[in-house]
Amino acid sequence: MLPNVPTPPSPGRKRPTIRDVAREAGVSYATVSRVLNGREWVSPEAVRAVRDAISRTGYTANPHARSLATGRSGSIAFLLTEPQHLLFEDPNFSVLLRGVAQALSDRELTLILMIASTPEERARTISYLSGGHVDGVLLFSPHSGDPLLGQLVQAEVPIVACGRVLGYEQLISSVMADDRNGGRSAVEHLIAAGCTRIATITGPQDTGGGVDRLQGYHDALIAHGDTIEPGRVAHGDWSRASGAAAMRTLLEHDPELDAVFAASDAMAEGALRVLREAARAVPGDVRVVGFDDSGLAATTEPPLTTVRHPLDRVAEEMVRLLTDVIAGRTPLSITVPTSLVVRESSPA
Amino acid sequence: MLPNVPTPPSPGRKRPTIRDVAREAGVSYATVSRVLNGREWVSPEAVRAVRDAISRTGYTANPHARSLATGRSGSIAFLLTEPQHLLFEDPNFSVLLRGVAQALSDRELTLILMIASTPEERARTISYLSGGHVDGVLLFSPHSGDPLLGQLVQAEVPIVACGRVLGYEQLISSVMADDRNGGRSAVEHLIAAGCTRIATITGPQDTGGGVDRLQGYHDALIAHGDTIEPGRVAHGDWSRASGAAAMRTLLEHDPELDAVFAASDAMAEGALRVLREAARAVPGDVRVVGFDDSGLAATTEPPLTTVRHPLDRVAEEMVRLLTDVIAGRTPLSITVPTSLVVRESSPA
């Protein structure tokens, strides 16, 4: 029928364009564009006519044409660089994703998900993002040694990271929890409960969260006049398995320890399992405090006392900040407060 | 400097276009386009010259311009309609997302994530997808009563669903696990172990998986000459909490039951918790079998015997099928096989 139907089996009738709407409304298509974009200098009658024509024709704008004309893509990349096994088990990820999806949807922006774990994916990702095909990038779980970071900065893509990016504080905006004070409050809670041999399982030391939560542990101990025992500090990678491994190391070093502060709920869960195997009662023999207040925290055995990391707020702030950065405002960091949530693994 | 820099603070120099490449290579830009798209009838020299020019200029194609010209967006929507609390706790979701991201990336397609839970999100989603802004839609956790389904079908958007969509079997292509045989094999395993009072916790009965796994339970029992006791069937919604609630109901109806087949690992986990509270040993007093072999299964207490649902395969097949549907091939369904994974909650 029509001369220029799409090459493959035509997906129904041609979609209406701005010209169809203009014809319906009896105005020029420039005017249609103006009301579409809510610009000034359009008469009320024209606005009404166009709106009617739009609903009659079922018109929706072609985002590609719009992007081509404006030079903005209307989309944001949600970039994950964690190795996949962490992604799989981390309930924080879902919360963040949900929050970002919501915030983006509210602003009529599209969420493009990119996972860069294999070398091929990383190469494709960097060329895609450097190509200017998205308006900005939301970066999750960045590790300071990652070469992707430098490439992204060099490509001048607007970026906002989740958590401080070590070594890039001045170049990459970020939204972080108050990790240091959060860690501190967790350990102060343990001290107040009378614990005297407090160990910690840290996050990766090439991440802001990993470093800052450990610093909070230091702060609390020092403020209380204690010294830091190296044997009471074991490192993890946020995962359950690493938490379990770290707990074993800690028990070897000090079988008498009476408390553990784990820098994530997932690691705390691993620690809980090892303590059970080692026949230590929680909280009777050993108190355990986690970090995040993720979905996990309330369902462990016993339920975890933890530091609440308000990821819904973080997601919202990340999107807000990114739109600022895209608009040209200078990079900055936002810190959201944390709070202690007391459950049975370390009651008040 | 340049007359037409983008409105906000110029993001560095202008990106090279196809004309810049053509100039560099000393050919027309039509020729550049040909080598870009790997079309025939280009001399080897021209190809070489263009490739060199591309790497010298750092050119990457503008996807919006390309989409506008070709009428294809190069992107696929990953659409989630589950209420958010399910999304949060379901480890299957991450596996699927990862698999789809990989398969799409291999085909140079972009993954657009859409979450449609609130009414506003649903409205935006339907208008976005109906607007023809993506080449196709990957649908997750569809419930048969959802009005979104009809709207999507009416909009003639290519769709592939994860799991059979009840009532839309002829209209929506899908990739499903062999749910019925999977459920059957789980229950046969229980029968073979000598269980005689086998209960089941089902998934939602408005989903293909929910119905088919229950049918598998029926099949096994009937084949063994047993009758179906209504009191031994309790319904859940895939979540842990619903599994726990269902388990309580089942114990009330038959305190002597000696086995439970839960239609998801998450529900099995909830059941496990209730059995522990009720002082039933697993597998001593009650055997438990789950479904999915999700990340959860190996970490429960005790680890779960379960039916493996190969979600990585499912993700890959969904993308493959969707590209077929987009290319105009007739809709069809793909079933991937399942297999029993034996662990301690019901040993061999």
Added chain:
DNA sequence: CTGAAAGCGCTTACAG
């Protein structure tokens, strides 16, 4: 094998 040209559907100064 290769150019010149039209067209994809918008936005945006530029004149009126």
Added chain:
DNA sequence: CTGAAAGCGCTTACAG
């Protein structure tokens, strides 16, 4: 307040 026109960066028949 509104139209006519140029331009965004590509692809694709159409002539050569």
